[in-house]
Amino acid sequence: MPLILFNKPFQVMCQFSPHPSRPTLADHIDVPGVYPAGRLDADSEGLVLLTDDGRLQHDISHPLKKLAKTYLAQVEGTVTESALARLRAPLDLGDFTTLPCQAVRIEAPAWLWPRTPPIRQRADIPAGWLALTLTEGKNRQVRRMTAAVGLPTLR
Structure with a gap:
């Protein structure tokens, strides 16, 4: 179960799918099967957690958890x-x-x-x-x- 702590730079999209004009997580992280637990907008920078553990991702990002x-x-x-x-x-x-x-x-x-x-x-x-x-x-x-x-x- 990889858990990646990534310092997302300014103007990087918090997604792995290609974007027409901006870099994405795929340009920085070469680990298959991980997904961000939450998002930061492109204008924001800072810590993003990525994991392949669906339960952990849910516990971190689901609104009902109120983490x-x-x-x-x-x-x-x-x-x-x-x-x-x-x-x-x-x-x-x-x-x-x-x-x-x-x-x-x-x-x-x-x-x-x-x-x-x-x-x-x-x-x-x-x-x-x-x-x-x-x-x-x-x-x-x-x-x-x-x-x-x-x-x-x-x-």
């Missing part, structure tokens, strides 16, 4: 207590309302690798970092949540 997953996000703007309180509470995103979550302001991780291409920097607008721990994983949820409280995700 907590923590996401670090660099956001544009100053992370205020008010924004954190809104993120922690159920948040109406139009097509769904989020479950309560944990949201904390953090320092920029010292261990974080540089991103290629680099994040845009605007001297007149500060950036901050958040750690969000969610028990659900809707499409682009972190990006949508931070944007809804006035803190667009940069990374």
Whole structure:
């Protein structure tokens, strides 16, 4: 039972099937029969678990399991207590309302690798970092949540 911990780069599709314009997991992982347990969108980077164990994949990614997953996000703007309180509470995103979550302001991780291409920097607008721990994983949820409280995700 292989279990692969993969640091998915920016702009890589979280799929093995070919994509017309972007690299996929198949361009990085040459292990037959493994599949991602969950997904990160192409604009996101970070840990993706891959396995050939269907039960483990189900336990990690099925919404009914409500497995907590923590996401670090660099956001544009100053992370205020008010924004954190809104993120922690159920948040109406139009097509769904989020479950309560944990949201904390953090320092920029010292261990974080540089991103290629680099994040845009605007001297007149500060950036901050958040750690969000969610028990659900809707499409682009972190990006949508931070944007809804006035803190667009940069990374």
